[in-house]
Amino acid sequence: MEPLRLQKWLARCGCGSRRACEQLIAQGRVAVNGAPATLGMKVDPARDAITVDGKPVNPPQQAYVYLMLHKPRGYVTTRKDPHAPRTVMELLEGVPVPVFPIGRLDADSEGLLLFTNDGAFANRLMHPRYKLPKTYRVWVQGVPSDRALQRLREGVPLEDGMTAPAQVRRIRSEDGQTLLEIVLYEGRKRQIRRMCQAVGHPVRRLVRIAIGELRLPRDLKPGQWRMLTDEELQLLQSCPSGK
Structure with a gap:
């Protein structure tokens, strides 16, 4: 495998969107071969030992998943936060693989929130140039x-x-x-x-x-989640590259 930017590899491994992975690196939570990682560095996943919070990072062995949640009020959009009383991850009971939120809604806001373990997909939806x-x-x-x-x-x-x-x-x-x-x-x-x-x-x-063109279903109640259908996923994957 050719060397590639660390944040791109972390996103590919399901650690979050590329932007979120850049934040992990900036926070000093990522190490390469035992040394603190830096933004923009390139890694060879076949040779380098990469960890986040001391835990090894490996490419996902499972298929990618894509799901929607009807977020209720009072939940923070984060994977974990010791200071938050409730996070959206608590609502995802039964999801078969680890996922992360695509973007966020603040604690007082409600509605459509997407999750995946596909970092490239998340980065496309969140990148400003697509103006989704x-x-x-x-x-x-x-x-x-x-x-x-x-x-x-x-x-x-x-x-x-x-x-x-x-x-x-x-x-x-x-x-x-x-x-x-x-x-x-x-x-x-x-x-x-x-x-x-x-x-x-x-x-x-x-x-x-x-x-984009994906709407919050009327029958998805606050606090409920479900996988995206193939048609819904296609709506997001075919989003235009600009407004």
Whole structure:
């Protein structure tokens, strides 16, 4: 086997997406032949001993799996966190092989969350250049004006820069709240919550209902998971290489 970048090999072995594997290396949790690994280094898996948290890393012997979870509120999207009361991994009882989440939803958010042990697949879905749309149903406080909605569509200045243009439409208003549908083509931390706060309408509830053309099934209840069908997997694998 030709030498290849360490983070690519870790992702291939099911340690997470390539970005997550880069974080493992940066955190000092990866070693090559007993020495701390560095970002960008190349390895020969046939010759080098690679460990994460002291445990050997080996290529997966099982087939790749792809599944969806209807994430309920109150669960942190991480494989393990000693400070988190509950993680999404606790909801995956019965999954036959170790998997990791593709992207994340914050603890207060709900909806469609994908998991796999295929690092290359996860990296494709998460890479910014593919601009894979993600659709959310968002209940906000108050009734946003047309100007507020236009600001969300055009971009909102946040502390980490201007947001990219988004699709936003009002569905209905009732009891002092408004239901919006928002489609994003980027994925910053708590982005929708910060955008809506910036235009004066804090989020009361947020549910991701679609990733690309893949929609959250109506019959998948909060806390439930199931494997993706071949047709659903094809929807994700055929996502365009740009918006």
